[in-house]
Amino acid sequence: MPLSTPVSRRALRHSRVIDVQAYVRDDGLWDIDAHITDIKSYDATLASGPRPAGAPLHDLHLRITVDRELTIVEAEAASDAVPYPGFCDTIGPAYRTLIGLNLLKNFRRDLKQRLAGIAGCTHLTELAQVLPTATVQAFAGDVWSTRDGENADLPHEKPFQLDKCHALRTDGGAVAQYYPRWVAKA
Template sequence: MPLSPPTIRRALKHTRTINIQAFARDDGLWDLDAQITDSKTNDIALASGLRPVGSAIHDLTLRITIDTIFNIVDAEAVSDAVPYPGFCNTIGPDYKKLIGLNLMQQFRQGLSARMSGVNGCTHLTELAQILPTAAIQAFAGDVINTRDGANDIPDSPQPFQLDRCHALRLDGPAVVQFYPRWAI
């Protein structure tokens, strides 16, 4: 169901686009390529100069490489469009500090400790915060078993996604319907 139609006339002024792609690599690792772009519908005067309509104010990309247990083994960040050229786009190498973190084990706290405030780029760090759930979606069905089918081994562990959101709570109707073996 879409959002309700606006009841008051409005004009688009700003667009932020976030795109994340996940790639299974030939070496058994996975790359998550995350990009954030910001643009305006009008020319905008920045301290660093005029940005014409439609040109990116931010065009930032973060790649993390993870193993199948969510450990970050490599990281790279690039800034192709920034509001302060020569300044914003110098922080990319610092995102190597993400190496060693695990997306499923206090990642956001580790990210904040290493990259918040003046230690990182606000937008790249914000983008990194959504990588744990993107990794889970990427791994679903390939790395993580997402079903409780008849062919499962009887003593197999509970599917990863159960009891991690309101729809898949163990005492809820979705688990009763789709994962009856795990319903409580």
């Protein structure tokens, strides 16, 4: 269902795009490439100088490499466009501190402890926060079974996605319909 029609005319002033792509590698690891851009629809005057309409204020990349348990084994960040050249674009190496973190075990908390404030880049750190759910989507049906029933890949384990959102609560209708064996008994 789409959003409602705007009640007034409007003009685009800013666009932020976040893109995450997951790649399985020949060595069994996974690369998760995340990209964020911020673009103004008008000529912007920054402290560092003018930025023409359509030119990115931020064009940032973050790649993590994870194993099948979602532990980060490699991490890197790069900046193609920043508002303060020579300053913003020096933070990339700090994102190596993500190595060793697990995307499913307090990742967002640990991310903030390591890279919040002056320890990191606000935008790269925000971008990193989408990595757990994006990676879960990549692994679902490929690395992890999302099926249930007699022929399921993991017939004795509750599917990982149950009780992770309102639609897949074990006392709800979707679980009753698609995962009946895991319905919470009252």
